[in-house]
Amino acid sequence: MHTEAAATPNLAHHFPSLEQQEHAARLGMWLFLATEILLFTVLFTAYAVYRFLFPAGFEGASQLAHVAIGATNTVVLITSSLTVALAIHCARQGRSRATVALLAVTIAFGAAFMVLKGFEYYHHFADGQLPGKYYHYAGLKGPGVSMYFTLYFLMTGLHGLHVLVGMGVLTWIAIRAAREEFSPSYSTPVELAGLYWHLVDLIWIFLFPLFYLL
Amino acid sequence: MPPSPPSEAVYNTPNYLNAEAGLRSWLTTRDHKRIAIMYLVLTVSAFALGGVFALLIRLELLTPGPTIMDAATYNRMFTLHGVVMIFLFMIPAIPGIFGNFLLPLMLGAQDVAFPRINLLTVYLYLLGAVIAVWGMVQGGTDTGWTFYTPYSTTTVTTVAPVLLGAFIIGMSSILTGVNFIVTTHTLRAPGLTWMRLPLFVWAIYATSIIQILATPVLGMTLLLVAVEKVFGFGIFDPVRGGDPILFQHLFWFYSHPAVYIMVLPAMAVVSEVVQAFARKNIFGYKAVAFSSLGIAFVGFFVWGHHLFTSGQSTFASGIFGVLSMFVGIFTAIKVFNWTATLYKGAIHVAAPFVYFLGFLYFLMFGGLTGIALSTVSLDVHWQDTYFVVAHFHFIMVGATIMAFLSALHYWWPKMFGRMYSERWALAAAVLVILGFNATFIPQFLLGNMGMPRRYYSYPEQFWPLNVASTAGASLLAFGFLIVLLYLVTSLVNGRVAGPNPWGSRGYEWNTPSPPNAQNFPETPVITGSAHDYQDELAGEVARAH
């Protein structure tokens, strides 16, 4: 089996088998995801500290969040996670057409998420609920309120950036899938892109309660 | 009977250096050995740049008042010195050069797991370096390498490009770490179990763990400072309820482990050097191997010992203080085991070994002053004085540069196939070690006297010791210059070294010098641990002294 694998075009010269190469790629991806988690941790730490210091300000400000949009976006991202998981499943079975379709649906969900996020941002902008010194919403004032919006925009902004990057990666994978580059013996890139997309979902699962519900 | 010296013909056999020709073949290479050489050129250039700034700083401090520059320039100088030395030299140097060159050779692999990403790290490093240095020269960044808020967010100088540059260099560092960990997990030769891994690999592996877990925190923190500086979002802004101490927590969560990113590779190097030059297996393999992981792990629990005087709570200071005592233990284990390795050895005193001795000395005194600094009440006096400056230069310049030079001299014949002048090497080693002591021992005393760091001018009572320190620095610079000269000339007229001039039994010496582009003609099978010198081997060859 290993000697067969050595003849495959997708095997790099320095790996003894395709299986080992896949193992390496997956481990590398997980290490990368760990760095992403630590990247967000900085902001989660800041959130924890400021929420601890300004409970009243944060509780007050979170009531200005648009829970309906946030909840809808949660459902959108969860569903997109489902479709990307199914896409990986199809890629492993060599069903390229289904893979492409499911990836397209995932990208569409990502776009929907960003559009909804855009509406939300628009409302906050219009009301002057902005970070730091730009905050000028008259309805709510007090210590910690502008810090809530600083963190809100930084964290959802960084998350949104990840959604955009994820959409880009999935598009690239979808194009490769359409070119029939994946087969039952080689579908690692689909899997890795999927892992990245799931991470984006994972982060949002925490952002949603922190900013909308607490 | 001493073997006949290898001839020039040996040198001209196909190897990774002459496998392809032309600049393009270098810039697009994916060979880990060539990437290592690129790192060598880049980081040594950065070191020279940072060294020039260091000399200018020492010159300015030659007299109590203004000497050769004004305060604004001085503040830029020490910022440049810190940023260049830490981000462009200390962190990438040993992993980038020796990690890249040796890891696959020691694992019996053809390359690292992701060769293209490996090349990418070089370009990210270069890009980050260009942005950072350009930003500092153009914008005159004057924050110090620590970028403490709110100074960094309110200074009129430009800070954001430097932060961006440091962020990009951080990405390079992360990707190197990912590459090394995956390589160690997936590309070990048959028979190379975890407990047979060379100690170099263990320590580089531990370094990579820190790079992966800590660097993103720094990257994000620096980006937040940049966002704050440019847009004024107020996340650390005291006017809007922000907490400057939070910045310090986040900064040191990376920057304390970063000290171990700098010193663990040094420990990696000397664990190999001591075995090769004592011709003896390490005393306590498991203790040395696992203490690397211990340092990587416990190193994350101690960052708060940089904050004893910052306004951090007494409770937190106590926790960070007591945990700091434990991180010292892992270093102590290593020091004792290296020393014990010499017992019943067959010690050959060559340049790499002299640097090993220098390393041991500086690590011990640097480490012990570090523990003394974590003895909370003493830190209150020493914090932000020249004592701290001398302490971390003992660790970073003392220990790490000694190990870097040790590695350079030990593996130079492997990398380039030629030997340098040993007489010059020994002389330079002695000069560097003496110059280093002369530079930094006065600084310990200055710290005791209470001279704060980052002072442009100082009261006259600090004058004599500052003169002594500057004199030592010039000695040190002279020593480095000699090293550079004989190493470069050895590339042209050095004696051909042969595959294993030291008679070392590290796995990497089982290749020709310089190695082939593919490292090994066929995957080696490992049957025993490295550096086993119990039995005489038939046909073993070493250079005649």
Next chain:
Amino acid sequence: MNELNELMRNLLWLPPQASEYARSVDHLHFFVFLVAQLGAWAVVVTTLVFIVRYRRRRLLQSTEHVEPRAIHEVVFIGLPLVLFLVWFAIGFPQYVTLQTPPKDARDVYVLAKKWMWKFAYPGGPNSTDVLRVPAGRPVRLLLTSRDVIHSFFVPALRLKQDVLPGRYTQTWFKATEPGRYQIFCAEYCGLGHSSMLGEVVVMPAEEFDAWMERERLSNHPAAQDEQPVASEDVDPRSSLLEQGRRVAVLQGCFKCHSVDGSQHIGPTWLDLYNAKVKLETGKTVVADEAYLTRSMMEPNADIVAGYKAVMPTFQGKLSAPEAAAIVEFIKSLRTDAPSPAPQKGPIYAPIPAK
């Protein structure tokens, strides 16, 4: 015992010990120093002995395989750990003492700003750069900053505490030896960092009481170093501006530079800051702080197009904070400058809980 203390103190170049606390910290210092030296040199000597005893005799000499026994590693770990923990066990309680002011301590408010120290006694006088305290009585400092982080450092008291903007940190001491002791700023804070110096004057308690009583009664400031905060409690920047203007007058800057836009021997300062300046060489530079400072120190480095290289250097004539004050003053000269709104300074209400 006292001789030994003095011997070690001089050997380590430590400053005088102005309090009991300083003395106890030094004793820990001596203990740590001696133990560390002993341990480290033991390793160094062992290494050297091994190098001589086990030098290589044959080129490819083989060696015995030596494995440690468990007891070796236990000693290697246990010995330093115990030592380190003993150090910590002595050092941390000292730190706790430093962080816990006694209830009967007199409060002094410390305000740090670029680049000076102000001290205020509740209900009493204020002073700049000179902190007078009674010997033998505890004093609690409540420190805050107007701009960036500074650090209050008195080597003779072995005491250091960062000073943060927008909040208070505290520390305390009980000086025992009357005398004058230097204050440094130990946290990097910009151009004038190294000249942000001050003095702690420890007075015998009766003298201090008498001084305090005198200060309370008199309305006018007693000495140059005791300018009351109240007279300058406007925007800290505006006092800096004032200082800049004063220095500029003293140095004779206005003989050549105008502040109202009119032509003179040198370029006008009005709207100069951040303006694009065309140089003789044809290059254009932005007149930022670096440029302005450099123009004072090396005036002939960048000559503005249309002017002569006649300005003398002020290198050595202007201290760094003075130069910075002038720059600050130049920055304030704007045609579109908003009139500075009056801002209330700190009125020190006592902090209720200790």
Next chain:
Amino acid sequence: MADTAHARAHFGPVHYFAVWVALLVLTAATVGVWKTSLPPWAHIVAALAIAIVKASLVALIFMHLWEHGGATRLVLATSLLFVALLIGLVLADNATRFQYANPPYSESWGEAPFEEAGPPMQVEPGPVEREAEPSR
């Protein structure tokens, strides 16, 4: 297909759909809890607990940690440990600091002692005021 390289893949569409439904239910649950009038700490505990369960489902099944295990699981566990470390120790500092060393008008200041004069820097005034009570 089960005989090729991915023989270890145990999860199929059925599992994925089940997880999806569970995630939707949990999302509904967290919004439901939010609408109740529990004390603030209970809200925080409930919301975080539900988020952790959801995240575990995604990680274990969508991201195949359940099947792969080994090094990848170790990577995630280690990174989460350090997340907890950073947040925990920083909070421990803020919670035990000299009360006025925290930002002005933060919880630890209690009744602000500077009511008359205002603190030494211009800071946002407290306490939290709102004009109109926004509807939940």
